[in-house]
Amino acid sequence: MKILFADDEKSLQKLMGMELPRLGHTVTVCPDGVTAIAALEKEDFDCLLVDLDMPGKGGIDVIKKAKESKPDTEAIILTGKSSTESAIAAVEFKVFAYLTKPCRLMELKTLLEGVAKKREQDRRIKALTSRLDRIEGKSKLIGDSSAMEVVNKMIAKVAPSNSAVLIRGETGTGKELVAKAIHDQSLRHSQPFVAVNCGALPENLIESELFGHRKGAFTGAEETRIGLFEVAHGGSLFLDEIGELPKALQAKLLRVLETGEIRRVGENVSIKVDVRIISATHRHIEDMVQDGEFREDLMFRINTFEIQLPPLxxxxxxxxxxxxxxxxxxxxxxxxxxxxxxxxxxxxxxxxxxxxxxxxxxxxxxxxxxxxxxxxxxxxxxxxxxxxxxxxxxxxxxxxxxxxxxxxxxxxxxxxxxxxxxxxxxxxxxxxxxxxxxxxxxxxxxxxxxxxxxxx
Ligand SMILES: Nc1ncnc2c1ncn2[C@@H]1O[C@H](COP(=O)(O)OP(=O)(O)OP(=O)(O)O)[C@@H](O)[C@H]1O
Missing domain, CATH: 1.10.8.60 (Helicase, Ruva Protein; domain 3)
Structure with a gap:
């Protein structure tokens, strides 16, 4: 990474000028805040390593300046004495870490590895988001036929409420797009929209996909994992092809919808979740209820409001x-x-x-x-x-x-x-x-x- 180091202690300047390149970074060493700000005007850095108290401009001024032009710059604060004000400023500027001197080199090395990992993850998230946007496009529903006008009106009406919505329609009619449009027009739009195809998941994996699992809960559960309900917390969960959900899972889903609580597989404590459920099916759920394939009580839970999509x-x-x-x-x-x-x-x-x-x-x-x-x-x-x-x-x-x-x-x-x-x-x-x-x-x-x- 490209690191900007600023500290008025000569011995530290020398040490970092030598050690940071050994850790594989390039470093620009500055003896004070004013020089550091001047360096920021010339080039961008991945991470700042700054002393809080320096003559002239302090570490917070340097971080503020860097974040103005490049908000994703990470910063680690070094200080001899910590104060509440500096801690508040550190939170305000989303500082990665706060190190009190004397700091150990090993500690700094681990922190810098953490910064590099975070930057890599941020880059991946950005790439995935832009790819997703390209694939999904906007949730704009094209079509000005009277049938689509009805659909658009229904979306606008139901979106601001928290009601469960069931979208019906043949395959490929745009059910997922409608679900996304409901989410985008709802008060939850800035929270996650998570889509899961109940028909595409193997039966033994659905429960842990939806509710998560605890490490060691079953063979192969090598780590504790959160489920899609927790991922969607605050937002909407789109259960596509809900008719394909196995009976045992239907009972568990019903319980979650009634209590607003989930329990990870292998865990005995419940977790509160706030998730709006939007479901879709191409099957005739009433017939499935008649045939004993779908629980009637679950049907009534998910179909508070229904939208029927017309075939093309x-x-x-x-x-x-x-x-x-x-x-x-x-x-x-x-x-x-x-x-x-x-x-x-x-x-x-x-x-x-x-x-x-x-x-x-x-x-x-x-x-x-x-x-x-x-x-x-x-x-x-x-x-x-x-x-x-x-x-x-x-x-x-x-x-x-x-x-x-x-x-x-x-x-x-x-x-x-x-x-x-x-x-x-x-x-x-x-x-x-x-x-x-x-x-x-x-x-x-x-x-x-x-x-x-x-x-x-
Ligand atoms: N009204 C529409 N305007 C623009 N694009 C649409 C519209 N309806 C469907 N599409 C596009 O058609 C494709 C299929 O839509 P979508 O996945 O939402 O259908 P679906 O009914 O959920 O399908 P399935 O039943 O197979 O899950 C997507 O690429 C979607 O963007």
Missing amino acids: RERTEDIPLLAEHISRRFWPTIPMTHTVFATETIHALKSHSWPGNVRELANVVEHATILCEELPIQPQHLPRRFSEQTPPTSGERPELRAVSGPLSLRELEMQAIHEALDRHEGSKPLAAEELGISLKTLYNKLNQATANEKTA
């Missing part, structure tokens, strides 16, 4: 807006003034039945943006099932051509890949599994096909 085929008027919005996700440089889809392409999109709803539309648009080199996107850029609906045009790409003559081995392979992708609504992992190839191989083949087209 019932709001085809939203398709042009949605398709354009999604295309910019994959192709962010498209100027806002450009027409992205040709009229015939919109017509083909509107004529489809969309069993996979908006997720399927997103896959189709991704496919088209990969194939299309020049806007607007034409029908032949859509997957095969669409080109079968529209008459072929000249200049059509070989792998999208209607089968008229013998195909080369590569064309046959691409045909099989596209058919598998169509069957799985664009899901590459599922298509790869069906074809008996790895996901990586599937990507390689698709990328190769695109590269071949570009050079053809």
Whole structure:
């Protein structure tokens, strides 16, 4: 790390000037606060190591100056005598640690390792947050059909309350997006939104995922871990596919919702949690209750307020807006003034039945943006099932051509890949599994096909 050391004690200046580089850091040694502030004006540092009492400007002035221009600069205060005022200032400026002199080198070494680790974690969090933002996009629900207007009104009404919400709708209709929109418009928006797919977790792991576990609670529980309820404390927990929750867990979840307390697996003390529950399902929960698969009391707990999402085929008027919005996700440089889809392409999109709803539309648009080199996107850029609906045009790409003559081995392979992708609504992992190839191989083949087209 780049460290700025400031202390008026000559012996310490000498010691740090020698020892910090030995610990793998680069150090700028300053004899007082004024010199340290001047150094900060010239360059940035990862960590400040400053004496509190120096003639002219003190350590707090140096930290204040550094945090003004670079708030993520870490600071460790060294001092001969601690005072309440300096301790308060240290808290105000989020100082990493407070060391009273004489400090031991080993202690300082450990602290600096802690600073380096924190900076690494902060960087990772930033990278993950920006990646998540890119993947999730904003929770803005696109669509101005009357059906979506109703949905938006319901979200606005229920969001500020603390009520449990059950979102119903076919797969890919945007249930998670609605859950996020409820959270974003609620008073909890600055707290965590945690999503968990109850259908995707193995049965033996769900309890510990949701409620956490104590070290040694079961084989493999090597460390105490907090569960998603605790992670979501103060915010919202989105239980996707709640119909898939095993019966035993339904009883435990009900108890948590009734008492507001969770108990980590293997622990016998309860912890209070404040979490708003938003659930979603594509299944008919009432039928599941009838068949004894879902607890009726739990159903009444989670469905205080219900939002029904319409399938895409019932709001085809939203398709042009949605398709354009999604295309910019994959192709962010498209100027806002450009027409992205040709009229015939919109017509083909509107004529489809969309069993996979908006997720399927997103896959189709991704496919088209990969194939299309020049806007607007034409029908032949859509997957095969669409080109079968529209008459072929000249200049059509070989792998999208209607089968008229013998195909080369590569064309046959691409045909099989596209058919598998169509069957799985664009899901590459599922298509790869069906074809008996790895996901990586599937990507390689698709990328190769695109590269071949570009050079053809
Ligand atoms: N109204 C919408 N506006 C913009 N994007 C949408 C809309 N509805 C869905 N999407 C997009 O479609 C994809 C699927 O949405 P989402 O995951 O919310 O659906 P879901 O109903 O939760 O699916 P599943 O039932 O499979 O969990 C996401 O990429 C989402 O951003």
